[in-house]
Amino acid sequence: MELGKSLKISNLIRELRQQLDLSQEKFAAKLGVSLRTVNRWENESTVPSQMALKLIEEMLRKMGEPGKRLLKEYLLKAEQREDS
Incomplete structure (x- = not known):
């Protein structure tokens, strides 16, 4: 999972x-x-590791529709930017 x-x-x-x-x-x-790590992520001091991003993606997928919306909003937009 990578974000633009x-x-x-x-x-x-x-x-x-x-x-x-x-x-x-x-x-x-x-x-x-x-x-402290989560606080730093939310305050934009640091970004999650690849492992943490994978766990976050798993959480999103398990959430059903709300998670799909977030995945689409953040991941698909990032992928579209990378493709262009």
Whole structure:
């Protein structure tokens, strides 16, 4: 899973976390990272590792329709930018 530079991973992470109704702390526990790491992702200080991105993508796919919408919004737009 790769995102185009103009699409903010912070927005995807925040929206996913809120749709799952998880605090940053609980979201971090699900991914096996620290609360500080999730906070840094959402504040655009750092970006998730490839492994974390794969776990996030799995979460999105398991969510059903809301996850599909987020995947389409963030991934397909990024892929379209890469193709052009």
